[in-house]
Structure formats: structure tokens, C-alpha cells
Amino acid sequence: MKDIYELHAEICKVFSNPIRLEILNLLRNNDMSVTDLVEKTKFSQANISQHLAIMKYKGIVSSKRKGKNIYYKITNPKIIKAFDIIREVLSERVRKNKKIFFGGK
Amino acid sequence: MKDIYELHAEICKVFSNPIRLEILNLLRNNDMSVTDLVEKTKFSQANISQHLAIMKYKGIVSSKRKGKNIYYKITNPKIIKAFDIIREVLSERVRKNKKIFFGGK
């Protein structure tokens, strides 16, 4: 059986790719089809499909066919919560660097 | 200049390794020296140092010498917040699987 840290790392590995993060950010409010995602990003259909397959396998997204299209959604809203906290870490960093470079208070 | 998604992915890459997660979890309450971390885990000194160097470079931890030892700490408490949310995702998964396998309510 797998270590808890390994399971944890496997989930975070999903978030360690910029394309997957962009997809997750697009899915945060609306479910979207592969075509939708290809249109909204600059990435190839094959590549989007591959990244969706990885995220589906890891249980981060799930999919459902609707007619011609397959719609993906995020399985657990806490994934977006984690996403946003890391964004906060990033913006706090920017704020701190501004202080350093421009002496802003 | 780097895309926001790339910066985000770079932070998450730090969390995508089980040893680094174990280190971060040990640092959640107390700052610890490299020796402390080597003793509390089963990993080699070189390996712990390497992982600390990666995390320091990415701004996840910082270090300060105290006599013979160098103590590491987590730079932003939100990193632990994100850590814990992913743990929640994991435990919710376990709960759901229990439902499936044992029919618990």
C-alpha cells in the first residue's frame, strides 16, 4: 500500500503543469467540452485530451458525454480552494517584491 | 516574463515529491535543522539537503544558521493551508471508497 505522502504527491503532480492548471481554471465555474477547452486555449486537441486523461485517471476531473461532446468537470471543489491558496502565495510574493524594489508600504 | 500558470506550476512541482511533503509536514510547527530532519526521516543527508535546496530556491522555505546547525522554516503559512486541503481531498476519497466497498452511510 502507498504511503500517504506518495498519494499526496501524486495529486500535486497533477497541478505541476501549466496547461493542466489552465484547464482547471477554465473548469472552475462551468463544465466544458474538449473542443471548448481547445478553443479557449492555444493548445492542440491531442494535448488537451492527454492532460484531461491524466487528470481523470488521478480523480481530479470526471467526464460525461452529451451528444457529440464530452464534458469535463472538477470532482471536488476543494481542488479549486487549493488552487486559489497557491495563487494567494504568489500574489503575496509579488506584493513583497514591490516593497523591495519600489519601497511601497 | 513567465506566465502566471507557469509560476503556479513551479510552486506545485515542489509539492509533487513525497520526501519534500514529509519535510514540509515536519516543519509545520517547528523549525528544524538538517540533522533533525535526517533523524526524523529515513532519508540520506545528501538527499534531504538537495530537497531543502530546491524548496529554498523556490521560496517555500528559508534558512538561518544557529551555531553548528542550519534551521529551516516554512516561509508562508498558507503553504500548510494548501497542504491540508489536499489531505482533505484525500480523506474524502477514502470515505467515499469505504461507502462503495462496505456500504457505510
Added chain:
DNA sequence: TGAACATATTAGAATATTCTAATATATAAA
């Protein structure tokens, strides 16, 4: 100073990830 301790760095083999190009599969519409 020099021995002992604490930590960092390097090289390199093994492994994993990522993208592109080509192709396969599945559904819908004509």
C-alpha cells in the same frame, strides 16, 4: 591549528514527463 561535526555540491545513471505527429475510435447527420 586540526579534528569532528554539519551541511552543501557534483556527476551521472535510472526513471518519468512532455510534446508532436499520426492514427484510431465513437457519435451524429446527411
Added chain:
DNA sequence: TTTATATATTAGAATATTCTAATATGTTCA
């Protein structure tokens, strides 16, 4: 059915990550 549309899969080259072993650097204390 064929044709068009939507999505998935595969192979493989390029790149990145990870660990081990060896060694270097830095600090303290006798």
C-alpha cells in the same frame, strides 16, 4: 451507409527529475 465531427490513443524524441556515491565547504572546539 458514408461523411463529418469530436475525442482518444500511440510512439517516440526531447527534456526534466531523482537518487546514490563521492567529495567539498563551513563551523566549532580542543
